[in-house]
Amino acid sequence: MWLLNSSVGRKVVMSLSGVFLILFLLFHLAMNITAVFSAEAYNMICELLGSNWYALLGTAVLAGGFGVHMVMALWLTWQNLQARGSSRYAVSDRPKNVSWSSQNMFVIGLVVCGFLLLHFAQFWYHMMFAELIGYHEVEVGGKMIGTTDGASFINYYFSHLWVVIAYLIWYVALWLHLTHGLWSALQTVGLSNRIWINRWKVITYVVATLICGGFGFVTLFFYIKSLLS
Amino acid sequence: MDKDINIKLKVWRQRGPKERGHFESYSLKGISQGSSFLEMLDVLNEQLVSEGKEPITFDHDCREGICGMCSLYINGHPHGPDTEITTCQLHMRKFEDGAEITVEPWRSAGFPVIRDLMVDRYAYDKIIQAGGFVSVNTGGVPDANAIPIPKRDAEEAMDAAACIGCGACAAACKNGSAMLFVSAKVSQLSLLPQGKVEAARRAQAMIAKMDELGFGNCTNTRACEAECPKGVSISHIARLNREFIKANLAD
Known part of the structure; x- marks a missing residue:
């Protein structure tokens, strides 16, 4: 199968799984923005998804895409280290036009994964997972919160400064990852040329800033709200 | 002074x-x-x-x-x-x-x-041998108006043909990838009518050889383009990817 047996094929898999994850981020952002306008509307989405079969199916597909992206990252990075050879340059200098993030995608990806675990522990574990093992309420911060009461989770976690700072660092790492990832993915699947490379780069920065700025806005909104109440 | x-x-x-x-x-x-x-x-x-x-x-x-x-x-x-x-x-x-x-x-x-500062760059020759040529004798240099070629294609092919195969691209690449070289050698032929006929087979053969020789996977850092002595653009890499994907989808 050329998608696994050739370098370009493996990169196509990497690119398509990455673009899929970006589409999910846009969907996730749309949900979060809802919470700013109405806690009820947000909880409605949480109930709608909950642990229903279609939400589980969606989560499974998402986890699959994420798994493919990670396995490919490990595989490609390992191969690239081999191709670089055993002896390293004594002096190396990053040329202009080469972004720092483009040369550190694997490390930035690891940072993103690290914060993702925190996010899972705080939200997914208490919401979808708790429901799956038969709970409808969980104790968070000394209070019982319903597993589909997403708004209460947001209010609780984003009232803690360390959580807010951790999430903001997460968004910066994600932004760095996306600013190289999106245009690079489109270049890999061949949708680029001398003119479009610059257009894709602009689109990439707009999308990355929209996603990470949007998440950052929601996080800060709830932190400030917690300070005022 | x-x-x-x-x-x-x-x-x-x-x-x-x-x-x-x-x-x-x-x-x-x-x-x-x-x-x-x-x-x-x-x-x-x-x-x-x-x-x-x-x-x-x-x-x-x-x-x-x-x-x-x-x-x-x-x-x-x-x-x-x-x-x-x-x-x-x-x-x-x-x-x-x-x-x-x-x-x-x-x-x-x-x-x-x-030895010392001299390296074995025969790998690049092997990639060329795998498909970087036109199989039939295309004769002498034809009159410029005999086969009309759009100006843009002619320029693009000429820019790709500027590649001298020095190896700076793979040397600069943190992934040890030879994609800029391979893409230039594919583009200089596939954009022109004489080379277009074998474009699909050429892309597949040269990528296969490149992988076999242990060059890395391109991650579009653009270090190759920045260090290339002939300013070969990574737009050729996009073209190579396109041709390789198309060729495999057609199979």
Whole structure:
């Protein structure tokens, strides 16, 4: 199968799984923005998804895409280290036009994964997972919160400064990852040329800033709200 | 105005492919800034020979930037700190008096060191042999108006054909990827009517050979493009990807 047996094929898999994850981020952002306008509307989405079969199916597909992206990252990075050879340059200098993030995608990806675990522990574990093992309420911060009461989770976690700072660092790492990832993915699947490379780069920065700025806005909104109440 | 400068050199010395290499330091006095980098190395070698020491081995041939033989990694850049030139076109006026210059060979699994600063770049020839040609005799040079070719395609093919196969792309790449080279060698043919016929097969054969020889996977860092002495653009890599994907979908 050329998608696994050739370098370009493996990169196509990497690119398509990455673009899929970006589409999910846009969907996730749309949900979060809802919470700013109405806690009820947000909880409605949480109930709608909950642990229903279609939400589980969606989560499974998402986890699959994420798994493919990670396995490919490990595989490609390992191969690239081999191709670089055993002896390293004594002096190396990053040329202009080469972004720092483009040369550190694997490390930035690891940072993103690290914060993702925190996010899972705080939200997914208490919401979808708790429901799956038969709970409808969980104790968070000394209070019982319903597993589909997403708004209460947001209010609780984003009232803690360390959580807010951790999430903001997460968004910066994600932004760095996306600013190289999106245009690079489109270049890999061949949708680029001398003119479009610059257009894709602009689109990439707009999308990355929209996603990470949007998440950052929601996080800060709830932190400030917690300070005022 | 060009002056005479004193410099310190840190040069990679390695007696053979299997030997362990190390850096050795040399001082040179009164080097004219008007001399080329390779002339400076010639001066150093003269000095070493007169002291009864082994001269430094390095690749060079035409010394006018078209053969692709010279291959030094100078102060963290293939072909040195200047842009769009080969090592032989680098002049000592790019360095100040008292400068410390580190000279290393290309370091990539695809380019094993033969001795000192000379590496084996036969891998690139093997990639060309896998498909970088037109199989039929296309005759002599036809009249310019015999086969109409859009100006844009002709320019793109010519830009790709500027590649001299020096290996700076793979040497600069943190992934040791040869994609810029392969894409240039594919584009220079596939954009033109004589080369278009075999475009799909060529892309597949050359990528397969590149992978087999252990070059890495391109992650679009653009370091190759920045260091290429001929300014070959990564838009050729997008074209190669496109052709390779199309060819495999058609199979």
